Amino acid sequence: MNALWEQALALLWRRSRFTSYFYQSVSFMENHDIPTLALTVRTDGFCLYYHPGFIGSLGVEERIGLLVHEMLHVVFSHRHRAKPGEDLYLQNLAQDMAVNSYMDRRG
Numbered sequence: 001m002n003a004l005w006e007q008a009l010a011l012l013w014r015r016s017r018f019t020s021y022f023y024q025s026v027s028f029m030e031n032h033d034i035p036t037l038a039l040t041v042r043t044d045g046f047c048l049y050y051h052p053g054f055i056g057s058l059g060v061e062e063r064i065g066l067l068v069h070e071m072l073h074v075v076f077s078h079r080h081r082a083k084p085g086e087d088l089y090l091q092n093l094a095q096d097m098a099v100n101s102y103m104d105r106r107g
Contacts, residue, residue, distance in 0.1 A: 002028065004055050008063035015064075022071040039070045046074060065103075072099045 005028055013019045026039070026046040037050040048070055055063060078095045 002030065002052065002055065004063060008060055008067055011060060012064050012067055018071060018075065022067070022074055025074060026070070037066065037070075039073055069099055069103065072102060
């Protein structure tokens with residue numbers, strides 16, 4: 001795993017008991033074809049694809065915020081993002097709005 005993710009996860013583990021669940025259910029995969037990051041569902045679980053340049057441009061607290069955001073997709077069971085034939089852009093937008101409003105209300 002990328003050292004920048006390891007640093008953020010180590011700090012987040014001290015703040016949230018759910019981090020261990022997230023870490024065990026998600027594979028981290030470097031991907032230069034995407035500009036930021038994307039959480040996807042595969043047959044073997046979740047995969048967080050990330051561009052190393054993007055996460056390298058962020059501070060540790062910003063990386064923690066991204067991890068919390070993606071972790072909430074797992075907690076909220078947003079597995080239906082992978083349904084074929086559905087409007088994936090609209091689903092992603094709605095689910096991101098739900099996660100972001102939850103995070104905003106909880107600081």
